[in-house]
Amino acid sequence: MSTTSTQSGSKAKLPPRVTESLVNRLTAMVTAGTAGEAREPFEMTEVYTGDVVGYLPQSSPEDVKAAAEIARAAQREWAARPLADRLAVFERAHELILSEIETLADLIQIGCGKARRMAIEEACDTPMVIAHYLKTAKKTLKPKKRSGPMPVITTSTEEHRPKGVVAVIAPWNFPFAISMSDSTPALIAGNGVIMKPDNKTALCTLYGIELLHKAGLPRGLVQVVCGGGPDVGPTLIDSVDFVMFTGSTATGRTIGEQAGRNLIGCSLELGGKNPMIVLDDVNLDEAIPSAIFAVFGNTGQACMHIERIYVHERIYDEYLRRFAAAAEELGKTLGASYDFEPEMGSLVSVDHMKRVAAHVDEAREKGATVVTGGKPRPDIGPAFFEPTVLTGVTKDMAHATQETFGPVVTIYKYSGVDEAVALANDTDYGLNASIWTGNIERATALAERLEAGAININDGFVTSYAAKGTPSGGVKQSGVGTRHGAAGLLKYTDTINVGVQKKQIMAARASMPYEKQLKSTLLTLRLMRRLHLG
Incomplete structure (x- = not known):
């Protein structure tokens, strides 16, 4: 050392x-x-x-x-x-x-x-x-040459x-x-x-x-x-x-x-208050470990991490029991070292740890239940905080609507898909959302109804973000613009249009009355449409 x-x-x-x-x-x-x-x-x-x-x-x-x-x-x-x-x-x-x-x-x-x-x-x-x-x-970035307003005679080149x-x-x-x-x-x-x-x-x-x-x-x-x-x-x-x-x-x-x-x-x-919807046909053996990472990966300090989980009432009790048990086990791996033994690390600073703790304390004081965790761990390091699972969080609590940005999640119960969608979309943010189900077709249809820039099916957030060929960004109050994909490169460029006219045919002809020019123009536009030349 x-x-x-x-x-x-x-x-x-x-x-x-x-x-x-x-x-x-x-x-x-x-x-x-x-x-x-x-x-x-x-x-x-x-x-x-x-x-x-x-x-x-x-x-x-x-x-x-x-x-x-x-x-x-x-x-x-x-x-x-x-x-x-x-x-x-x-x-x-x-x-x-x-x-x-x-x-x-x-x-x-x-x-x-x-x-x-x-x-x-x-x-x-x-x-x-x-x-x-x-x-x-x-x-x-390669210049793209296209036809201009008049085929053959004009061209238009897109440069970046x-x-x-x-x-x-x-x-x-x-x-x-x-x-x-x-x-x-x-x-x-x-x-x-x-x-x-x-x-x-x-x-x-x-x-x-x-x-x-x-x-x-x-x-x-x-x-x-x-x-x-x-x-x-x-x-x-x-x-x-x-x-x-x-x-x-x-x-x-x-x-x-x-x-x-x-x-x-x-x-x-920008920020997010990202939801996960768990349907009643889910495989819990696969869903629980992935959800644990989606919530607690990077100690919950990821813009796309999950802070709200909505679980169908038929499987809610079992899901909560297994998720809380997994979170408690994760808490036993907290550690401050430069090797691979700890599975979860510290928050970034004492100030940020206090902010996370304040969200949990306020929720507890207003009637929420801390199922597991909920406390700082100064015995490990000054900014450590336990993986925390809450229930009974209501909209008057900061954690319900604000981005906590720490190892804290609330698990809610829902009875129907329409209710789950309404709850998931009930936020000013729209960065990421997750759906868990055994039926991909069902999840794809549900994804069409969610208001988020990234939607992950049977994953928390890694699948969409790691797809570097596809743009990634937020909607609503979660941002403007994207990174990754062609858009993530082209946003750093100005698009230039270089037009060339090989023969002067587009200017008004002084020898031709305007009424005749208009008829000629309309005939040309109709012909180009029929020949798919526009």
Whole structure:
């Protein structure tokens, strides 16, 4: 075990792969103190212990402007490179990330406190995204020539050109996966990127950028700024051509408003209060383990995780009994270590743990039943909380309607499918929904009635999110825009229409009376429709 030297506070004991020199090298990548007055650095801590890991420089608005200038200059040269050259960088980055998966997992765990299995799975998300765009980017970005308004004589070509500089504002719950997976298509499309990771979890993102540099990404093309959202966010949005944000609905609304005033695009993946509907023909041997992961994976800190389960009355008692027993067993595997023994890790911070606990305490005080869990576990670490199952939650309780974003779920009973659909859709959010049944045709019909951007049948959320060829996003208050698929690449481009007229036939002819021109035009339009030439 290595120990980082710090300015104050306890010294964190970390895995051998994470050394003081590595931490210092990574934090030096942040644009801070170069264009404005130096600010007090952020004290990074290991979630498991609260011990100090290092100090992260904080950027000023002037630093953000300087970062944008550097990224914009580098972007012009990057965009001029052939697409094949840009893809070659990511071909190398794919292998580098896989080769450094253990170090990435260490850095993810230090900042997030998640179980190692989840850290490894998070690190694997970016290679999956890279592999998809290595396969599809050439076809997606290739200019597409089409006929113009008059066949043969006119043509129209659709081109996709990079927007310029993209801001990627990444959250703390999947800091490496989201920051790198959102930046990858932006860079492949020919953009520069200004990355703003969360202060608590910046190290893994910085390491990912270092690997991109090793793969051949030009220096300066990706800039990193750090700081509180109100401190650097407004200047960041004013300095870029597109914003990719993942986080709360409240912050997303603020970002969307500023982007709108600037007439730039934005893609926002926001909150969720995701339901699961369990039909009465379900195989509980399969459904219970999957639901446990859908609720408690990443300690419940996933935008798409399940917080509400609606179970048919015929199987409700058995489902609740088995689910609660499985949750209780999971609670016995809570642990703070850099190996694969713990199946569930910590919440990201003490502050967030207190918020989760407040939702549970309020529900209990107002009459809800805590079937299992419901308590912090300071004996394991400062931000640990037990996997928790509630019943009897009513709409006057925060957990009923607000995103708790922790290892807490309420299980409800329903009597008919119409009731289940109404309950599932009774939310301002629409990010993810899940259906469990032994009849796929029945589930597919039910899925048509659910209001969510992702709907998983016989799975919680992994199947839809891991399908990198299909766009993923939210509806209602859960966001605007998508990631993944062709749309996840094209959103970082401006669509250009280049029209060519080979012979001047579309202009008005002075020698022909307008009434005659009108008759000729109408005849032509009808003929083109019949011949399918429009």
